[in-house]
Amino acid sequence: MSTLLLTRSQISELVTMSEVIDAVEKTFKGMGEGDVINPPKVHLDLGDGDSGLPYLAGMNAMPAYVGWQKIAGLKFIGGWENNPKKGLPYLSGMVLLVDPQDGRFLAVMDGTLITNLRTGAQASVALKYLIRNSKDPVIGLFGAGAQGRTQTLAACTTFNVKELRVYDVNPDASRAFAEEMTQKVNVPIQIMDRPEDVTKSCDAVISVTHAKNKFITNDMIERGVTLLPLGSFQECADGLILSVDKIIVDNVEQCMHRGALKAVVEAGKLDRGDIYATLGEIVAGKRAGRESAEERIICVTIGMGALDVAVASLVYQKALASGVGTTFPFV
Template sequence: MPCRLIDAETVQRLLTMKDTVTACEDAFRDWGRGEVVCPTKITLELGEDAEWPPYKNGLNAMPAYIHSKKSAGIKCVGGSLNNPKWGLPYIIALILLFDPATGIFKCVMDGAQITNYRTGAQAAVAAKYIENKKKIRLGLIGAGTQGRTQLMAFSEVFDIEEIRLYDINPQASAKFVEEMSRQIDTKFIVSEKPEDVFYGTDIIVSVTHGKDKFIKNSWFKEGQILFPMGSFTECEDELLLSADHVIVDSVGQTMHRGALKSVVDSGQFKECDINATIGEIVAQTKEYKISEHERIVCIPIGTGAMDIAVATMLYDKVLEQNLGEAFIFNKALEI
């Protein structure tokens, strides 16, 4: 079978948040059962967290194998912090799928929308298994693309009674409400300070590039679930160290980057302090109980397993509809 070239337009036409949530939930369940191979992501540092090279960029390589789908692949994702001022999207990604038995590549797929959608979906899936309520009040810090997909995903899983929103840019918040109120039937409250997002909410999701530990322990109340997303350091150390439960997507990854990196590097937090993985909770392979009065921090940094699961689902749709551009990149593979 020839390799398929699947462009961004095709991905946008076929990908739905409902399907993305299902694919991520299945992948977490498989992972919890030990049926996923997902190494930690490798980063090519190009100035995002270093003074040199001078590109304010970084490239992540994120491989994974999903046994139930007999699918393997790798996502390469980058994006310079300069891109927005150049009129370019921050996230630029390609996903390659291949046959795990032969190593023959099946497709090259644009990965930007998959990245954005699965980031929302992975948090919503985790929340589904942690939060006992079906109707929630959601807090959201960050009114960019990731904020939009978080709201889309959570609305697939929960009945959202109210959303409290904060962004450092008030214009971004206003635009967010204008756009998302057409899609999601809920009450929007724009907050003037980030701490106001914690007032009366059940779940708080932070999707910023913050590295200054701006989320304070004093804001975080009993019974709340906090999702500090991505590879950034948004939470102060005391919050992470005093949480009743810390849940992660990938143990190895969260010990070396993202929210926990600071407390791990200082020796205050060890691997044994992680209470469970999202996969273990979804697959119910670990007996685990959470009280409604406890404070839970859940850290899904993002893994190749979610990208490959969603991309495989989309690839199957492409084959069913005979879409994408087919090509043979090596005549020796032509059968």
């Protein structure tokens, strides 16, 4: 009944971004085929909502079963707005893996790196089916933090990216990002002074910010662009959301109540019938992805526990094969 314990540094040595992308794509396919169970996130308001608590934080519980791996698990993760000022990471999370046959807890591991890796991978998988130019795309990126880095790594793993344009509200963060990631991915990275400069003549725009001011407006997204607002924030203007040709989501239920679509749904301007497809349906071949070079597509992938469980299962299997990690008997 021993459980394998794995640290963030161990995880970073066990898997590559290419392997993470493969696991994420297989899990989306499983979602489309019905052999992945992924309930909507359960949110714990620690001050990021109406609870009145002083911590300026919130946590999500994200259970899932992944059929193609025959594994179950749970990620518990949260974000603390004041952490960067304290020199601490914004995200803090853990993943627990469970054998669905007998309830044994197989592994407990850091969830922050897994979250960043799979968030990069999920955008890369989406773009594989939705981007108009898969040969040498130009990609715009909002957010130069940890997830901006894994977005860049994943995109450059999947595509021969011609140019990456980045904007962050903190210019120092943009400069540090460009210096670090140019060396890692060997792709030209342009730092932009204004958000509207990021999106010009792009093939795709990825947003990984904490913004709530709907700064991505309708006139910023040109014909043929795929827009990916990731996470649970309010980055897209209502007019943009309501005017795109296709709205694609990772999980319909949670996207109705969180993230980019939340405000327009609550205002009665959008309902389930306006969702073109889930990304799982597209990866499984049940719905078409991009059908013309002119379509403006928004793909809202808030994030699913199934992706974290799938990547954690990959890490676990590789750790067993490599003899990495510490076992601990909880009973």
